[in-house]
Amino acid sequence: MKIVIPGGTGQVGTILDRALTAEGHDVVLLTRSPRGGRQVHWDGRTLGDWAERIDGSDVVVNLAGRSVSCRYTPPNLEAMMRSRVDSTRVVGEAIARATRPPAVWLQMSTATIYAHRFDAANDEHDGLIGGDERGVPGYWAYSIEIARTWEAAQEQAATPRTRKLALRSAMVMSPDRGGVFDVLSRLARLGLGGPVAGGRQYVSWIHEHDFVRAVRFLIDRDDLAGAVNLAAPEPLPHREFMRELRSAWRMPVGLPATRWMAEVGAFAMRSDTELLLKSRRVTPGRLTDAGFTFHHPRWQAAAVDLTARRRRA
Ligand SMILES: NC(=O)c1ccc[n+]([C@@H]2O[C@H](COP(=O)([O-])OP(=O)(O)OC[C@H]3O[C@@H](n4cnc5c(N)ncnc54)[C@H](OP(=O)(O)O)[C@@H]3O)[C@@H](O)[C@H]2O)c1
Secondary structure, eight states, X not given: OEEEEETTTSXXXXXXXXXXXXXXXXXXXXXXXXXXXXXXXXXXXXXXXXXXXXXXXXXXXXXXXXXXXXXOOHHHHHHHHHHHHHHHHHXXXXXXXXXXXXXXXXXXXXXXXXXXXXXXXBOTTTXXXXXXXXXXXXXHHHHHHHHHHHHHHHHHSOOTTSEEEEEEEOEEEOSOTTSHXXXXXXXXXXXXXXXXXXXXXXXXXXXXXXXXXXXXXXXXXXXXXXXXXXXXXXXXXXXXXXXXXXXXXXXXXXXXXXXXXXXXXXXXXXXXXXXXXXXXXXXXXXXXXXXXXXSOOOHHHHHHHHHHHHHHX
């Protein structure tokens, strides 16, 4: 297949590109800073020569968006919104104008679209979209606003010959440097991987291999469209999630952190506590109903696999 991945130079793009290229597909990445023959320049906002790569392709997977690992200041939140909505809109324009549009457009979204909750899991059918929760910082609602506007930009695109899917993905876990598993592992190995703010908040995650398998499944299954959750079936409280990670690294100590300590740590890491404190309890309703099975359904075994591969690397 000819596969175009706008925003494919980041963490998730590296995982997808590696797997799809190894399978023999012809993969092209759209980036603002191209390096090498398979990377093509675009600005993420306006149509250009890059659109010719979309015309005649089989699949588009748009991953572009300013990293969410930053302080949630008004300018950063604005950049997170604009980069996602503008890139989705312009990918839709390119598909709409194509003489031979792709059969399927997978658009990244996020599991963060669901409400901060503890009582039950969010699937696509019964899940609660967030934004109205009480007792959480007001700015958390903006992340949900970003996710909704992002999905709406894809829905509004006039691409009648292209099937559209929005990937409501949880954190994608791979042993690569700089990814979320790497960051959490570093904390765990320093003895700092204890529960944060009590650790009741749920963590949703997906192993990189299942992420790639789910993408391939969704490409193949032409009866599926719309929003799909990409998350392992058993999200778990942060306290247990970190305990399993420490155990996989054989680190006996995991200092707990209060909310206030997390604020200081997030500030030092130029990140935001929403990424740690929001309860993300998301399950893969539509994937499971469609017959998808996970190779890595449980965090304990996934963490052992990821740490072993990280050690070997
Ligand atoms: N990582 C996860 O676990 C996860 C989970 C759920 C959802 N997501 C979402 O999936 C997408 C990819 O995630 P990721 O972890 O791979 O992110 P990433 O490592 O930050 O990469 C995102 C890519 O987007 C491009 N980009 C950044 N700012 C842009 C802008 N202003 N305009 C156009 N392109 C821009 C960058 O490409 P260039 O700099 O090369 O142009 C970058 O390689 C993101 O939208 C993220 O929110 C990620």
